[in-house]
Amino acid sequence: MAVQPPSIVNKPYRLAEIIKETPDVDTFRFKSEDGSKLAFDPGMFVMLTWPGKGTEQKITRAFSIASAPNSDELEFEIHMIHGRFTSKLDSAKVGDIYTVTGPYGQFRFVPKEDRKVLFIAGGTGLAPFMSMLRELRINGYDNDVVLLYSVRYPDEIIRKDELKELEAALKLKMVICVTRPTEERSAGWIGETGHVSAEMVKKHAPDFMDRTAYICGPLGFVKAVQDVLTQLNVPKEKVKADVWG
Ligand SMILES: Cc1cc2nc3c(=O)[nH]c(=O)nc-3n(C[C@H](O)[C@H](O)[C@H](O)COP(=O)(O)OP(=O)(O)OC[C@H]3O[C@@H](n4cnc5c(N)ncnc54)[C@H](O)[C@@H]3O)c2cc1C
Known part of the structure; x- marks a missing residue:
């Protein structure tokens, strides 16, 4: 092509x-x-x-x-x-x-083609997903989205208020996972904790086999999540990844 x-x-x-x-x-x-x-x-x-x-x-x-x-x-x-x-x-x-x-870039989300998706973001890797979610909202699309968003500490969550609004406006289930929950900076966090794992994917997106997975973040994060999806037997053609490192 x-x-x-x-x-x-x-x-x-x-x-x-x-x-x-x-x-x-x-x-x-x-x-x-x-x-x-x-x-x-x-x-x-x-x-x-x-x-x-x-x-x-x-x-x-x-x-x-x-x-x-x-x-x-x-x-x-x-x-x-x-x-x-x-x-x-x-x-x-x-x-x-x-x-x-x-x-x-080939990391493209076309809402009319991918009706059910699993977005997995690490840190600043949330950026392309903000574009995707904003596009869904602007056009009133009802795509079924699960977003797993991994940060080290709660104060690293980008666009927190807008994410909440998007969750209310869209067919979006958002799960924020804090990977360093025991440190002082994470005091008071009551949400999901730990790195993205097979158990986490099964818990929050039990129908993960029906979804196209999109992953974005640093190289180590993307590789780890790809391994998780391989472990879950998700076919490679159902996984799209954007690596920055
Ligand atoms: C397709 C694509 C999309 C990207 N999108 C974004 C984006 O939305 N937001 C964003 O912040 N960056 C993004 N990046 C990374 C960005 O292009 C730069 O590499 C980054 O901003 C660092 O540039 P610099 O010149 O400041 O650092 P440099 O002087 O080039 O690098 C300094 C050192 O830091 C390391 N380094 C580079 N990036 C990082 C990082 N993110 N965290 C820790 N260490 C790093 C390098 O390996 C190098 O050793 C993207 C990269 C690609 C390829």
């Missing part, structure tokens, strides 16, 4: 808002300079470029789109690891211009 060319190349986007989401993750919202809207399937990513300054060269990184398709805005959930690109974002200001090329 021929690779589809990107629908936009180095298009200017102005930074419109920065939200401190969790201790390590910021939400960055950009708006296209010419007001045009980007079409993509939820789950896809774009290449975001910091344009460079003085003698410093431009830097480009991939980011999953967290916002819904067909908007003049693009939202990203970015783990601020103070690397080459993210350290530029550390000092970014509303009004700064970046450029965007894309969209790209």
